[in-house]
Amino acid sequence: MTSEKNLRGVLRSEVDRSLSKDNIIIVDSLNSIKGYRYELWCLARAAGIRHCVLFTDVEETHCRKWNTERREKDESSYNDGIFEDLVRRFERPDRRNRWDSPLFELWPFKDGIEKSSPAIVDLVSYVTKKVDSKTRDVKILQPTIATQSVRFSEANSLYEMDRATQEVTSAIIEAQSLAMGGPVTGLSISHDLPTINISRSVGLPELRRLRKTFIKLTGQSSLSGPPPPSDADSAKRMFIDYLNREFGSE
Template identity: 45%
Template sequence: MALVVLSGQPCSGKSSVAAALKQLLEGKGLEVSIIDEPGLSMKRNLSYKDSISEKNTRGKLKSAVERAISKRHFIILDSLNNIKGYRYELWCIARAAGTRCCVVHCAVPKEQAWAWNEGREPDHDAYSSDVFEDLWRRYEEPDARQRWDAPLFRLAPDQGADSMQPVLQGVVDSLTEQAGPRQRSVVAKQLQPTQATSNAPLSATNLLAEIDGGAQDVIGRISAAQELAGSSGAGRVQMGDGVDDLQLSRPVTLGELRRHKRVFLKMSTQSLASRLPDRQSAQRMFVNYLREHVD
């Protein structure tokens, strides 16, 4: 139904806001999912320690949003979302899916954010001083004049739950079209897919070849990882190219992988063609298929 993009400096109370917003939406009987770094088995400090790690982190978060977004439930992206270009990419995902989208900006003083950071566990969620300062310096604040940052809701988590409640209720009303007459300007509109925000689907002439090629790329990476690991099993297989890594608990033979590929090809060409706009999507869906069918 909608994508809620939380944005804010490190340790600005975004996770608390996400939990409170989830509770309000679920109170209306709506299905809600929160996507964040810990939910994808990533530690925040390591995820933003350098430009390469940060790029990979944003890619994994964006891929998770692409997989989860639909017209049936709400997605709350609980992350920094500190780059305006990245927020534009998220808005394009929402538009391509034909859902609503809004941005919730959490703002707290730097001293309060650092105090909250020091109260976290060092090995779990706490940022080092260098990473914290770098992220704080590079933060690009949302601007409601930009269509990808609108509607924009601002709140201050350090002021307490009572001060946040009216803003959070406004977010819920905006996404469910229940805002009053004076609030009509903040209703999140239903975004419509356009050619600019949607990838052209694979043509019938090369559909099977592209899906087969994407699946074969995945098999190649698995085979290479297992060859390096020996008899102990590959464990985590890195896919790259915006595709989430695959965790294997046991060695998988080439014959078994080929059998899975044949089933996936048959299933894809019969019922999933409209959801496969490019080769990377085929790779991503084959990895998800293996994740479900390889014990």
């Protein structure tokens, strides 16, 4: 369950990063429970885009048969414990729920699945149709003030992080230039920030690599913890601490 929860978090983050008004995102994994479908719907609402659900309705007996046949062919399949758990926790989409609407349904064992299947044709039309002020059959989700504020805060944090780390990098390069390429120890950018101590000469490519790694690590940690710092001084302090740890361990 822990690995499934972590995977859902990674998948949700990838979806969030990929959402835009110009992309069509298909999420065909781990969305068998309504709570997760609601989370995906919230991401779509925050992005201000359209959203829909395609449900392939297959009876449990057929699913069980498919899984057994795949196992006999040494193809990817679920073991009995996982299969029973998935069946037990599965929650059918309900078009009365806003996060399951609009709902397009396929019945493979009754109608088959073809590109011309009505549900597929209707779905493709829904996600690709041009929308204007007169459109009534396509719903564009509208972000709330709360979701807009969160996205603005995240964007602001990334901007401050990028700018602050660039200033620290530039200060180190300038200090090394004044020291004729020698080590930088006791470099102070501000009296409110830690001093920078680098015991050897560091080239710009290495500093750029460390800066890129730091920004990436900070972004990843914010997925499960607090967001990145939104002010420049905090970002500089974190980056300086990171550099001192990196070079202090050599």
